[in-house]
Amino acid sequence: MFRYSLVLCCLCISISLPANQLKSDNCQRDNVLITYEDSLDYTHACQAIETIINIFQKYHFETSEIIRITFQEKVVIEIKSANEQVAVDEMQVYALYDSTINEMFVSKFNTPYIQSRKAFDYLQVTPSMHESIIVHELAHRFLHLYYRDVLNQKNPDHATHEFFAYYIQIKTLNNSDQNMVLALWPESEFTADLSINSLVHGTHPHKFGVMSFRYAANSDVITQILEGSFYSGDQILENFI
Numbered sequence: 284m285f286r287y288s289l290v291l292c293c294l295c296i297s298i299s300l301p302a303n304q305l306k307s308d309n310c311q312r313d314n315v316l317i318t319y320e321d322s323l324d325y326t327h328a329c330q331a332i333e334t335i336i337n338i339f340q341k342y343h344f345e346t347s348e349i350i351r352i353t354f355q356e357k358v359v360i361e362i363k364s365a366n367e368q369v370a371v372d373e374m375q376v377y378a379l380y381d382s383t384i385n386e387m388f389v390s391k392f393n394t395p396y397i398q399s400r401k402a403f404d405y406l407q408v409t410p411s412m413h414e415s416i417i418v419h420e421l422a423h424r425f426l427h428l429y430y431r432d433v434l435n436q437k438n439p440d441h442a443t444h445e446f447f448a449y450y451i452q453i454k455t456l457n458n459s460d461q462n463m464v465l466a467l468w469p470e471s472e473f474t475a476d477l478s479i480n481s482l483v484h485g486t487h488p489h490k491f492g493v494m495s496f497r498y499a500a501n502s503d504v505i506t507q508i509l510e511g512s513f514y515s516g517d518q519i520l521e522n523f524i
């Protein structure tokens with residue numbers, strides 16, 4: 284089930300808009316390509332890219348690898364059959380990073396779907412929240428490249444990736460939104476590194492994110508992740524599931 288869910292997270296299909304509605308631009312950077320329809324989405328993407336570049340510069344990492352973000356009316360994950368040949372269902376999501384093709388897909392801000400959704404299950408999807416979700420996907424992309432190019436290690440496990448991406452996402456929210464997010468699930472905390480695992484994430488992803496931020500604030504897990512020395516509970520799960 285664990286490996287199966289990992290596979291699901293890596294699969295997506297693209298719902299394309301008619302070509303004449305789409306625009307492409309690069310946030311004035313050589314390695315960026317944003318495909319969008321609404322200028323607000325483009326602005327959010329450029330600001331999110333600036334944010335993630337500044338964060339990783341503090342970790343002495345820059346990259347010339349392509350950063351590709353495509354905004355869509357609908358971002359969906361295909362749920363494939365056990366032999367992974369046939370899509371048997373699909374699930375609409377806010378955004379995803381497909382590491383197999385190095386592209387991020389993000390829902391357009393001004394869609395009925397996004398405006399009817401709640402950020403972190405309870406909060407209004409503000410422009411700041413929308414931008415933070417792009418930062419979350421960029422954190423996945425940059426962590427992937429950091430492990431490959433700086434640490435010469437394989438991509439970290441799923442729980443470690445989500446722990447890091449949620450930490451960066453919540454850290455970069457504006458104060459008002461961050462306070463509201465951190466007021467959620469006040470009793471929920473990770474108690475040990477091994478309790479950070481994909482089963483917890485799969486059960487309640489946003490709660491996992493808030494728990495990750497709290498745990499990171501009182502530990503050196505982020506430092507360990509960036510040193511390539513962190514072991515989440517997924518290391519154990521992979522041996523049993």
Ligand SMILES: [Zn+2]
Pocket residue numbers: 419423444445448
């Ligand atoms: Zn994520």
